[in-house]
Amino acid sequence: MNSLVFDSNDLSLTEDFLSRAYSRLRIGHSGTSGIRTRIRREAMPSVTVDELDFNYEMSYEVEPLGKITLCTVHEGTIADNTFHGVKDTYGPGDIAVLAPPEQPYSGRVCSTRYNAMMMDTYLLNQVADAEPSGAPVRLTAHRPHSPAAARQLKCLITHLRDQVLCDPLLREEPLIVSASAQMLAASVLAAFPHSARTDANAQDRNDAHTLTLRRALAYIDDHAQEPITIADIAAAAHVTVRALQYAFRRHLDSTPTAHLRWVRLAHAHRDLRAADPGTGITVTSIAARWGFHQPSRFAAAYRAAYGVLPSHSLHT
Incomplete structure (x- = not known):
């Protein structure tokens, strides 16, 4: 868990740094004078938030990142960002998925200042149930489903960057790291269409009985000092995340996280x-x-x- 800073006017050094910090990639630029690349990373386990500033136009071709990666544009344009079946351009105020974790992508940054938030894919499964097939939870669209959802997510990312990741003491606290990552994952799911189950089914409702609640409460009491997740609590109670949430709502008019x-x-x-x-x-x-x-x-x-x-x- 640390900070990282890169500042250079050398394209070869920039390409090498980007390949090491993200994934193997190639960049292209027609000139060599007057360029400057500035990047600052704040990180904790499973989540990084980078501020990137390119004062020139640069093309990129990036191999799969293996992480959920969202960009938020502050100035300039990310043009023709392309991955399988999608080609889109992002301007100031936009937040979007650069590409699914398993897919390569390409495009151009045009005198762009933006941030890139990367999170491990398993975080989504810590706060939501997978598809009935058992496949991991995934995002099913590259843009948020509404402007309000986009605004809320951008505010959370900014808060995480400015209040948690930049404070060496806070980002060393396991409970803060765990809670922040879970809050981020839940906010991403709230902002983007996704594959997770959203409604309790008949089995979930049947499982939301008092024994489930007692198991969950006992697990929370015994492990409150540890960085446990909603998925951990559900597993200890032998039910799905949806059944767990339904049990808390039915019997306590609360949520596992609130308790x-x-x-x-x-x-x-x-x-x-x-x-x-x-x-x-x-x-x-x-x-x-x-x-x-x-x-x-x-x-x-x-x-x-x-x-x-x-x-x-x-x-x-």
Whole structure:
């Protein structure tokens, strides 16, 4: 988990760097003067967010990346981005899938500044059920299904980049890394058409009984300190993700994620009460240990649950 910076006016160095940072590729440019390539990467396991700035026109041919890769254009144009059956051009404000993980793609960047978010494909299966055939969850379109969904996803990617990935302390906390990756995967599924099951079927409804709920609650209580996923909880309860969600909704009017967050909040409460302020421990460090990376939201949730600010619990 680290940051990476590249800044060069040499095309051969740029091609070599891009091949190592992404996948084997070829780039083309008609001139050699006045060009500059700047790239900055912020990364954590399974997710990277890159800021790329090309002040010139460059063609590219890229071998399959093996990851879900979204681009968000800030300035300029990504022209004629092409993969199997699709050819599209993206301008400022657009967010789109550059290509399915298993397919090569090509196109041109035209004095373009954009970000590229790459995530491991298995993350989608951590938050959603696969197709009945058992095939992994996949995106079935390269553009979001609505402008509102696109805006929400762009805001989340920006937040992840600016609030989590750029903070060395936060991106070293396992619970924050896990929660951030799951939130990103869920937001990608909310924004793009996909192959995951979205409705509970008859078997899911039958499985959403109190025994399922008890198994899930016990697993959460025993593993709240670990970077568990919704898929992990469903597996422990011997049901699908949809059945698990249906059980929580039916019996608790809640979600597995919300309950896990509540349990972790309770652990943070106990740690705050037990901590010795003289050791230099802080509210922020305890919150981060339990997966809360936004101090203001942690404070609001804590006050709603316990009637005081977390700083009061730490010092009393």
